[in-house]
Amino acid sequence: MTVELARPFSPEKHHSHRDVTGGWLRPAVFGAMDGLVSNVALIAGVVGAAGAGRGAVLAGFAGLVAGACSMAAGEYTSVRSQTELMRAEIAVERRELARNPDGERAELAALYRARGLDADLARRVAEGLSADPEQALRVHVREELGVDPDDLPSPYLAAGSSFVAFAMGAMVPLAPFLFGASGLFLALALSVVALFGFGAAVAVMTARPWWLGGLRQLGLGTGAAAVTFGLGHLLGVAVS
Template identity: 85%
Template sequence: MTIELERTHAPEKHHSHRDVTGGWLRPAVFGAMDGLVSNFALIAGVVGAAGAGRGAVLAGFAGLAAGACSMAAGEYTSVKSQTELMRAEIAVERGELARDPEGEQAELAALYRSRGLDADLADKVAAGLSADPEQALRVHVREELGVDPDDLPSPLLAAGASFCAFAAGALVPLVPFLFGAAGLVAAVVLSVVGLFVFGAVVAGMTARPWWLGGLRQLALGVGAATVTFGLGHLLGVTVS
């Protein structure tokens, strides 16, 4: 019988998950996409208004520097504010546990009953978890606030990821002009490739079809650049 059970039951397979709460993926993805799209659109607008040349290079560098700093500052402020709010709510929960541990234990037991555990088992689980105040705090924070108190997002990590990613994305349409490109064609080709590759990479990271992510980002970027090029051309004609 033992041999049959060993043959019919496959060994347990463990799997790991990627870090989805570290606070770097969203600003990095957003920064890279925003840098590429916004600087591509900015350079296209300048070329449409005044043609390729020193002005396009200066505009590209200005867009890279201003955008990267703005993105980093915005991400830092946003994540810092979010983290401070989380810490304030965690402090409230810590105070509730210190003031009324029995009531918090009863609240936890009621939560587990609502999720399908019978009353006796829910009481035992809540009592076991509440025996250690720090463990009880972690459980209450996860259940009530939906966050992990030991893994709050880092403002500095978010700001750094956003700055570097934006600068990398913004550099893509600027590269041809650094090598003396006289028109927008090379920047368009490089930006189109970059948009598709960035979109495909992000889609792969999120388990979406790579080609769909690439085409979606390509459409958004080309659409933005087309609008700004057209506006820049109209403005250049009007001003001249």
């Protein structure tokens, strides 16, 4: 007779998720794409109107500095306003929990009943979660406002991410002129590669086909550059 030894318990390994609430991805992606597209379009417009030269360099550098500062200021203001609104609503919930704990507990139980728990289990869950006031606040904020009170977006992170990303994107079409390029071809070539590459990288990060993201961003960027080059050329001819 053989005795089968029990296998040692091995805890299940759960999958992990990427950070989707840190407040850096959207401004970084938006900043890099905005910097690249707006500066290649700006430089193309200047070259179309007046030809390549010092004017294109000055326009590209001005577009980089002004755009990066504008993006950072805009992201800081928007994220700061959003965070302040969230904190104000969290304060409302905190006051309501202190003023009417029974009503808030009943509200939480009703929410869990709406999600499929039976009345007794929903009541016990709500009572258990409401035993600790801070835990109760977190649960109510997540359930009612859809935000994590311990992980609100940072306006400083959003501003810094957008500033750096915009500057890096805007530098791509400007770099050839800083090294003595006399035409638009090299700037456009680098911009095409960067547009496709960055669009593909973002698509991979967001679990989409890389080629689709690259082609989409390439189409948007080259379309903007073509429009501004054409308008610049028409204005240059009209002025001359």
